[in-house]
Amino acid sequence: MRKPVPMLLLLLIPVTQVWAEMIKAPGNIEGATTLTAEKTIELILNDPSLVVIDSRKFEEFEKGHIESAINLPDTDMNAEVLAQYVASHDSPILFYCHGPRCLRSTNAITMAVNWGYQQLYWFRGGWLEWQQKKLPVAQ
Amino acid sequence: MPKRLSISAATTVAVFVIGGLFVLFSWSAGAYFREAALHSQTKSLSRIIEVASNQVLHDIQQHALNIHSIISNAESFTSAFLQFQQKRDDEALLSALDDPLLNGYVGMTEIDLVQLRIYDLDLNFLLESRAGTQGLPEHLPEFILTRALKREGVDRLKATGGLWVSDHGPLYSMLHPIGGLQIQGYLELIFDPRLSLQKVSKISGMPLHLSSPGHPATMPETSRQQNEKLAIEYLLIGDDNLPAYHLIGIEDVHQLYQDMRNNQLITTAFFITITFIILLLLLLALNRGVFQPLKRILKGIERYREGELDTRITPSGLRDLFTLGETFNSMIEQIRYDMNELERHSNMDGLTGLGNRRYFEERLQEEWSRATRQQWPISILFIDIDYFKRYNDHYGHLQGDDCLRRVAEAIQHAVKRDVDVAARYGGEEFLIMLPETGMSGAERVARELQQAIRKLHIEHQGSNVEPFVTLSIGIASHIPCFPEKAEELVHRADIALYQAKEHGRNRIGKPGGT
Numbered sequence: 151m152r153k154p155v156p157m158l159l160l161l162l163i164p165v166t167q168v169w170a171e172m173i174k175a176p177g178n179i180e181g182a183t184t185l186t187a188e189k190t191i192e193l194i195l196n197d198p199s200l201v202v203i204d205s206r207k208f209e210e211f212e213k214g215h216i217e218s219a220i221n222l223p224d225t226d227m228n229a230e231v232l233a234q235y236v237a238s239h240d241s242p243i244l245f246y247c248h249g250p251r252c253l254r255s256t257n258a259i260t261m262a263v264n265w266g267y268q269q270l271y272w273f274r275g276g277w278l279e280w281q282q283k284k285l286p287v288a289q
Numbered sequence: 290m291p292k293r294l295s296i297s298a299a300t301t302v303a304v305f306v307i308g309g310l311f312v313l314f315s316w317s318a319g320a321y322f323r324e325a326a327l328h329s330q331t332k333s334l335s336r337i338i339e340v341a342s343n344q345v346l347h348d349i350q351q352h353a354l355n356i357h358s359i360i361s362n363a364e365s366f367t368s369a370f371l372q373f374q375q376k377r378d379d380e381a382l383l384s385a386l387d388d389p390l391l392n393g394y395v396g397m398t399e400i401d402l403v404q405l406r407i408y409d410l411d412l413n414f415l416l417e418s419r420a421g422t423q424g425l426p427e428h429l430p431e432f433i434l435t436r437a438l439k440r441e442g443v444d445r446l447k448a449t450g451g452l453w454v455s456d457h458g459p460l461y462s463m464l465h466p467i468g469g470l471q472i473q474g475y476l477e478l479i480f481d482p483r484l485s486l487q488k489v490s491k492i493s494g495m496p497l498h499l500s501s502p503g504h505p506a507t508m509p510e511t512s513r514q515q516n517e518k519l520a521i522e523y524l525l526i527g528d529d530n531l532p533a534y535h536l537i538g539i540e541d542v543h544q545l546y547q548d549m550r551n552n553q554l555i556t557t558a559f560f561i562t563i564t565f566i567i568l569l570l571l572l573l574a575l576n577r578g579v580f581q582p583l584k585r586i587l588k589g590i591e592r593y594r595e596g597e598l599d600t601r602i603t604p605s606g607l608r609d610l611f612t613l614g615e616t617f618n619s620m621i622e623q624i625r626y627d628m629n630e631l632e633r634h635s636n637m638d639g640l641t642g643l644g645n646r647r648y649f650e651e652r653l654q655e656e657w658s659r660a661t662r663q664q665w666p667i668s669i670l671f672i673d674i675d676y677f678k679r680y681n682d683h684y685g686h687l688q689g690d691d692c693l694r695r696v697a698e699a700i701q702h703a704v705k706r707d708v709d710v711a712a713r714y715g716g717e718e719f720l721i722m723l724p725e726t727g728m729s730g731a732e733r734v735a736r737e738l739q740q741a742i743r744k745l746h747i748e749h750q751g752s753n754v755e756p757f758v759t760l761s762i763g764i765a766s767h768i769p770c771f772p773e774k775a776e777e778l779v780h781r782a783d784i785a786l787y788q789a790k791e792h793g794r795n796r797i798g799k800p801g802g803t
Contacts, residue, residue: 187443188442188443188444191443191446191470192442192443194470195470195471214358216470217469217470218470281354283447284354284447284448284449285446285447285448286358286361286446286448286465286466286469286470287354287357287358287362288362288469289358289359289362
């Protein structure tokens with residue numbers, strides 16, 4: 151007699167993979183533009199009014215970050231704190247965190263969308279992509 | 290006769306030669322597998338060195354990124370660079386470059402930073418640290434230059450570099466932008482990879498010997514002294530596609546060698562044992578099935594040749610040899626039978642089946658000499674069918690032959706003992722020889738014979754004596770003395786027969802009266 155239990159467990163493998171995919175940050179967030187590292191730099195260089203927000207914890211930020219970025223973890227962020235850094239609801243804001251599996255920047259953008267910010271950018275690849283492309287590190 | 294090997298000797302030699310070849314084969318197969326194992330060991334160890342050195346190069350890159358980040362983010366460096374750009378004052382920038390080389394930096398124990406250089410945006414050399422190694426080649430390697438100049442826009446911010454071979458020896462260069470995202474120029478970090486490559490030894494667990502082309506590899510003492518060190522070579526190719534380093538890992542294969550030797554010994558010993566057991570069994574089987582039966586046959590033939598004509602072989606062994614043995618036996622039998630037949634035919638009278646004259650004379654000679662030795666009497670009966678010529682004329686030759694046969698049969702019956710010989714002497718004349726028999730015995734035999742013939746009652750119209758066939762018999766008896774001849778006795782019997790015929794036939798004649 152075949153035991154059906156291991157067979158059922160085998161069936162679960164694709165299911166767990168789907169779960170793992172779901173943990174990843176989404177490819178796009180409603181109300182924000184997704185950028186690569188290169189586009190991020192171009193945006194920083196071309197728009198001096200851009201506010202770059204690093205949503206990671208301070209310990210991570212300290213070790214290295216994108217030049218001109220402000221450290222504001224999503225857990226510490228509320229409408230008032232964000233308003234301190236950003237001039238108006240039309241001002242461009244770019245969020246990033248550790249990488250594609252990190253949900254901090256996703257959370258932050260979702261909140262910012264809710265608070266009515268119009269020009270939102272998301273550097274989805276985050277710090278991992280930055281390092282991988284051997285781009286200059288600010289400390 | 291040329292010297293020839295016997296089958297058993299040849300087979301034994303062949304079997305042992307084959308056995309020896311098998312053992313040799315097993316040994317060389319063992320040696321081959323040993324070589325193959327070593328080769329694969331070398332290959333996998335070489336792969337380990339490759340992976341380890343790639344890891345080391347990756348580490349150098351990470352260190353370069355870290356060091357660059359430390360230098361370029363230092364307030365002193367940025368302000369010094371600004372000062373240099375605006376006032377062409379290089380003193381502050383030079384001391385900012387000397388600082389990390391003189392005072393150390395994070396990870397300096399694992400990486401050997403030898404020089405820091407500043408380039409402008411078009412990658413023209415501006416200045417280098419005074420604390421760094423002097424006399425390094427002045428220009429960036431070709432592959433970094435082309436790679437860096439080809440880039441445009443944001444891509445120019447990305448650090449680039451790699452391992453390359455300078456006149457000074459292999460170097461690892463990493464080119465980083467200065468000025469953060471607002472690129473102002475380039476900082477080149479130059480490392481001597483030698484120190485970092487020592488880590489390959491730690492990663493691979495093998496003592497490592499490093500040499501760059503032009504500097505011949507010095508083989509470690511141990512490998513020259515002992516065979517049990519395996520030198521694993523790996524050629525590290527730089528990013529400029531030139532061979533940068535010869536990495537030679539020294540693996541202690543003492544244990545491996547010992548294991549392999551033991552394995553080979555055990556395998557070979559096992560093989561030898563098995564082979565010889567099989568060979569022994571084979572030889573035993575061959576001995577039983579082939580050699581022994583063959584020997585028996587050969588011995589039988591030998592015996593036969595030496596004159597033992599009724600020799601026989603006990604057939605044994607494999608079918609062919611068994612058949613050979615049986616055939617030999619039946620052949621001997623046949624020959625023996627044929628010889629008997631031949632002898633019999635040469636001694637026999639064709640018509641009557643009695644002995645012929647030659648046979649009679651042979652036997653007479655034997656018995657005569659025996660009688661001479663033993664001083665026995667010997668008697669001869671000379672028998673003649675009366676008027677047989679007339680019988681032939683009257684009844685024809687066929688019936689004549691028939692008559693002869695019947696008389697001969699009667700004569701054969703009259704002779705009772707084995708030693709007595711009855712023979713047809715020619716025509717209608719017969720002879721009987723009776724050894725150890727005197728005149729009276731011979732007379733009795735003659736009378737019985739006449740009686741027997743009379744009883745046969747063979748009709749004979751031409752006879753003057755009786756109307757049926759009768760016999761005249763002459764008897765001679767004698768105890769022979771040397772040098773008397775047997776022919777004399779036959780002659781005397783003939784004379785006695787003649788006398789019997791003279792006296793009217795159908796009677797018995799004796800020397801000196803009928």
